[in-house]
Amino acid sequence: MADIVLDNVVKRYPDGTLGADHVNIEIADGEFIILVGPSGCGKSTTLNMIAGLEDISDGELRIGGERVNEKAPKDRDIAMVFQSYALYPHMTVRENMAFPLKLAKMNKAEIEKKVNEAAEILDLTQHLDRKPANMSGGQRQRVAMGRAIVRSPKAFLMDEPLSNLDAKLRVQMRTMVSKLQQRLETTTVYVTHDQTEAMTLGDRIVVMRGGVVQQIGSPQTLYDTPKNLFVAGFIGSPAMNFLPATLENGVFRTALGDLTLTDELRQHLEASDAPRELIVGIRPEHFEDASLVEEHQRPKGSIFTAEVDVLESMGSDKFAYFSVQGEQAMSDDLADLAADAGTADVPGGDTGTLVTRLSAASTATEGRSSEVWVDTSKIQVFDPHSGRNLTTKEATPAHA
Amino acid sequence: MATAVAAPTRGSGQSAASKKTWWSVANLVVLLYALIPVLWILSLSFKTADTVTDGNFIPRSWTFENYAQVFQIDLFTSALINSIGIAIISTVLAVVIGTMAAYAIARLDFPGKKLLVGVSLLIAMFPQISLVTPLFNIERAIGLFDTWPGLILPYITFALPLSIYTLSAFFREIPWELEKAAQMDGATPLQAFRSVIVPLAAPGVFTTAILVFIFCWNDFLFAVSLTSTSRSQTATVAISQFTGASQFAEPTGSIAAAAVLLTIPIIIFVLFFQRRIVAGLTSGAVKG
8 A cells, every 4th residue: 555646747659749748646545546538638648657567758656655667567566457357368267366466476375365355355256266258247347356456456556447348337346446445445546538437436536638637636626616628528427518608797698698697706707807708617407497496596597498409307307408509619628528529520419509407397398498597606617718717716726 | 941931031041052052062172172182192002012003092902011011111110200309399499489589579669670570581482492402511511411400400490480470470469458467467578478478379379380390290302301311311201212022113002101101190280289279268358
């Protein structure tokens, strides 16, 4: 067990591209940290550098206070779970899990004991003599976990360990990973591209994009006060709605109509000298069927009327989708997100659609107009050029 | 059964059936083409000296005399031992060296890699006959002529390109993540190679071993040029030096019997290793 510190770590490829650009992360002992971002954001590169599978071009990596840049993976005493599991197919489950112990020259009795313990934890005892080829995806995944935990390493590194499982199993395994980590209290670095996994598993989340760390924080911090458009759009499902807005006479003119600002926000925007053209972000749950909003709540928000395109009832909630007329929010951050989600080239995809989460009691129906209330106090405001969040003081850099 | 087939599916059923017929015919032609000469030799080896030239496929009178005769020739027995020894040693060395070279070519980036691949390809394409005279002179000068190493060395040279090519194809198919996993589990590169990569490349290693063994076993050119006595003459050469019972008798029966005997080790070798060439040995390593 140890803390892991990435101090201005840079990965520069021979052709000059940066895989990771001055990454600074301090991971506390026993912490469960998630590296998340779209593919190609540098999260796996960062993980591989911690593992020692890729060289660090610049900066320093310290595990347990000791510089390990030059150490081979085997001398770093960390275990890794691979996306493909990477089980040794010619060995049984027992041999797979015993392999790291055998290499560590542990005596046979102790190996036996440790493997049995790990198998117990992972519910693999009855499978110990099977070969990986005859096992299901979930079982293989657990064997991969087992191989990592038998050694009681200083840290676990997990590279999208659940992404090859089907949806239901993934949720179960997510819980298992979480419990396992709490039980073993081992520092864990977990890479995923799935924001749900990131939100549910991590003590803290590191959002990366193009090799650059965008924001580090607890899941709730990232959700409530994203530093920029990219984080705002990446975290949360369904994603935050983004609308272009013009700040005029203390109201936002948007395609939904005029949205009134809270005094606090207006003062803050004036003080920080915000541009007039902005992007506002509204989370789906900050909408509500206007008829269900209590009278005294109404003045806190604005109401607009629009035709419901699609209504999805989830039982507990209803998701209503509206088409938004007029211009769409444009920004590099949003283009990146759309490219990652694969909606960039889908005609009439995510863009131009407003997603709202209404109470189950809502009477909204497909194809009919509906009155929807927006909680304007929860609106996030972004600079369309830099993508920076202009809403709150803590989200903006100190020097701004 | 045909009546049970519904009308709409009959068309596809017919075409599948005709496809199957075609394949069977093609297979049969290939099999006959390859097997008739072998069966012919087998038939010759069982014929008596009088009936050898009668042209019958199935011998009229059967005899084992040819086989008995072959083993009475001292040269043949010692040649068989030479053949087995030389082929096995060459195969082992070529496969061991080839495994390491192929691994390097498949996995590592090092300066001169393309050159190495190019040179090994060049060796494979080199006409062997053009090397016979220089090799003959060199080996006589350094005392390798008519010794086991004198044959093993050129065999390894010519078998290596083959083994490097076959093996590097196998190594490329082994997921690299397995090696990374071994590294993370605390293995040195050599340990990872030995306990993870080599066992997984086993089918490739066995395939290569079979090919190399057959190459060494069948060679006649080097064997006839670089040997002169029973010390190192191989079976292929010994057969060519068979003589008949008298000056005028053709040793056809003995040659046929010896040829049949020579194919037996290869058949055993292939059957033995074929069981180890289990397809899909790597299944289960990564998501399948």
